[in-house]
Amino acid sequence: MRPTENINIRFPKNLQEALRLQAKAGTRGQLLAGGTDLMVQWVSGTPPPRRATSVWNLPELCEIEVRDKDILIGAGVTHAFLVDATPIHRHLPALVAAAGTVGAAQIQARGTLGGNVANASPAGDTAPALLVTDGTVLLASLGGIREVPLTQFWTGYRQIDARPDEIIQAFRLPKKGAARERFRKIGTRKAQAISKIMAASRIRVRKGQIVSAAIALGSIAATPVRLTQVEDFLAGKPLTAKLITDAEQLAQKTVQPIADIRSTAEYRRWVTGRLVRDALENL
Numbered sequence: 001m002r003p004t005e006n007i008n009i010r011f012p013k014n015l016q017e018a019l020r021l022q023a024k025a026g027t028r029g030q031l032l033a034g035g036t037d038l039m040v041q042w043v044s045g046t047p048p049p050r051r052a053t054s055v056w057n058l059p060e061l062c063e064i065e066v067r068d069k070d071i072l073i074g075a076g077v078t079h080a081f082l083v084d085a086t087p088i089h090r091h092l093p094a095l096v097a098a099a100g101t102v103g104a105a106q107i108q109a110r111g112t113l114g115g116n117v118a119n120a121s122p123a124g125d126t127a128p129a130l131l132v133t134d135g136t137v138l139l140a141s142l143g144g145i146r147e148v149p150l151t152q153f154w155t156g157y158r159q160i161d162a163r164p165d166e167i168i169q170a171f172r173l174p175k176k177g178a179a180r181e182r183f184r185k186i187g188t189r190k191a192q193a194i195s196k197i198m199a200a201s202r203i204r205v206r207k208g209q210i211v212s213a214a215i216a217l218g219s220i221a222a223t224p225v226r227l228t229q230v231e232d233f234l235a236g237k238p239l240t241a242k243l244i245t246d247a248e249q250l251a252q253k254t255v256q257p258i259a260d261i262r263s264t265a266e267y268r269r270w271v272t273g274r275l276v277r278d279a280l281e282n283l
């Protein structure tokens with residue numbers, strides 16, 4: 001018998017029904033979206049739950065709303081949908097690029113943004129691109145909506161600031177405006193690779209001077225991180241060749257990389273600097 005055969009999966013028709021099921025199930029409740037992370041975990045040793053609630057295709061989780069200053073993206077939106085959603089491309093190019101590097105076509109068609117974020121792997125491709133937007137996570141429960149800044153959402157290795165009765169409904173992501181964004185994923189292959197390190201940036205330059213800089217890394221620590229010391233160093237300075245070299249060196253000095261089966265700490269430290277250089281030269 002396959003380990004997944006005994007799971008009783010409920011298929012609510014809307015978010016309200018899903019929230020009622022989650023409130024009742026408490027800590028025993030397991031949400032299931034595209035299943036591309038969970039199915040792998042269940043067949044490779046993690047005991048599957050007896051019950052799960054499917055949030056796949058819940059209408060309230062599949063919406064994208066482009067507003068004046070920001071964009072609401074439902075947690076159930078798939079990576080493939082993000083790649084195809086042309087109205088958001090110019091506002092959130094790093095996120096679109098990141099979604100396009102998740103697995104390959106089959107995984108992008110099934111994997112969701114909410115699943116990628118809630119799975120909380122430090123190697124989740126969309127995390128750095130979300131982090132540089134200074135956006136928020138909208139968590140729904142029977143009590144209403146709680147909004148948490150993305151910079152505070154990943155609280156530890158595979159941990160998020162969400163209660164068992166909460167469902168991620170959407171992400172509220174400020175548009176990039178006049179800033180430029182960049183996303184780079186460094187892996188062993190060009191597709192179907194888990195990253196050794198990745199970076200996203202959102203940097204605004206006006207009249208040759210850096211107005212603001214947001215730079216985030218994935219696969220470097222227990223959670224995705226922002227390079228705040230480098231960001232602070234860059235803000236307000238003229239964009240020169242020397243500044244780029246100084247920022248590259250500061251990034252290499254201040255980053256605290258992990259070593260694991262995919263890469264060494266030294267390699268990650270060196271590449272961090274190169275990725276900061278790449279983001280600045282791209283301006």
Ligand SMILES: Cc1cc2nc3c(=O)[nH]c(=O)nc-3n(C[C@H](O)[C@H](O)[C@H](O)COP(=O)(O)OP(=O)(O)OC[C@H]3O[C@@H](n4cnc5c(N)ncnc54)[C@H](O)[C@@H]3O)c2cc1C
Nearest residue numbers: 031033034035036037038103111112115116118124125168
């Ligand atoms: C072959 C293969 C290749 C892959 N390649 C990549 C890759 O290159 N990059 C990458 O980042 N990932 C990769 N993944 C991982 C996975 O595809 C993504 O993380 C995907 O986005 C997960 O989404 P899902 O909808 O399938 O999540 P699920 O597996 O359904 O759920 C994942 C977790 O999120 C929780 N969850 C789901 N939706 C919600 C919600 N709305 N609210 C609260 N919690 C929720 C679930 O309870 C579970 O804990 C790969 C997976 C496979 C099998």
